[in-house]
Amino acid sequence: MLKNLVQYIYTGWCGIMFVIPMIIFTPLMVIPLLISRKLDGITFFFIRCWVYMFGITTGIWFIGHHKKSVDRKRSFIFVINHTSFLDACAIPIAIPSSLVGLGKKELSKIPVFGWVTSRWAVWVDRSSPESRREGSRKLKEVLNGGTSVLIAPEGTRNNTDELLLPFRHGPFRLAIESQISVIPVVIHNASKLMRRGSLLLKPGVVHSYVLPEVPVTGLTEDDIPALTDRVFKMMKEKIVELNGSH
Template identity: 40%
Template sequence: MKIFQWIYTLYAALLFIILMLIFGLFIVIPLLLSSRGGKISFVFIRLWSSVWSFLVGIRYQVHGREHIDPNQPYIYIFNHRSFIDAPVIPMAIHQEVRAIGKKELSKIPVFGFIVSRVAVWVDRKDADSRKESVEKLLKILEKGISIVVAPEGTRNNSGQALLPFQKGAFRIASETGIPIMPMAVIGADRVMKRGSILMRPGVIDIYFSSAIETTTYSGEEGHIRLADKCFNRLEAMILTHE
């Protein structure tokens, strides 16, 4: 069976690159022409993700989208278990968003150039880089654009539902009053198993809950309490639906 998985994985990777080259200009040009071009760009990002997913046999089932107010910016938090989480974001969230990404990804030819327009790169080992990324995220939220954060800080290769949360996103939330929207991604690690680059077709379920208000959490203690509340909510969503 491994040989078929290798063939499928190579097919999926090649198709991803071809579609990236086809849709790349349509994603980048609106953002280069206008700061308001993000909505147009995200139409093509979703088109890229949906065409690729359809052709490789990955389906998405979204639950709880009624909790999302399309006119309200959110800080989306999700559990990060697989590299396949990237296309999940535009397929699940029908808002213009910006995501945090590892700086290393920006060095990938073509892909890094395209995604740089809709991502904030950060070197998590560099304090200055982390501070700069927070400042960029604050400016994005001020424009009414949502952001997407994996608060575990890295891909979860453990057997636990979640790794301990880093506090940056929750400081931003409490300082801005932007509500947090938990998003549980179930099944991505079956499409691409942890610790493997091999893929297989499958179904990914995405669950949203009601938003978590952040205006009453202030100071360092408030950031910790908010992070704990979000951790408990997201963990319960994962354990309920796995």
């Protein structure tokens, strides 16, 4: 009983320290993007400051591995596994590039968080084919402008015992149509700090691993299933490796 009470109090504290730094850094994160998309490097610097402050005050730390393998002068389609709300903090530490993410429309309704993140997110109603098509069109515009894109190909948070949910074809169709390489990123340990199906948190370290770039040059629509399967296997093998080494 006492353990549960402590965890509830700790989770409440984490929620406070998630929101307060976000409010503090909001002007510094949003204003550069209102001026010009070319200033998004400033925005992401302060996003990382927000994450570091969250980590320092809560004991939940985020470490990115193999970030130097990413060419920051190029745009990519980054794909991640999605197991926890902590992924939102892990992403800016895992990926050194400026990003625009594809997110569920429901997240845009979260007070403060939804308004702030809408400046670098494309919200999509996944139940609407028209909304998905419009989201894809906006992401193509972002890629053509030289900014990278982030998508969770599972389509939703993985609350099952499976290592990964089946991947949707959307991110890989976008990669082939845009002729932009895919870079898989595996987020590890987040589900241990926030158990699946629960909002309760505990302190610890979330690791993220950038996997090798997957080129799509010359691929066509017929190659979408094979590309999807290739990236799925890469990420699953990495998760199996990490689970075996911890």
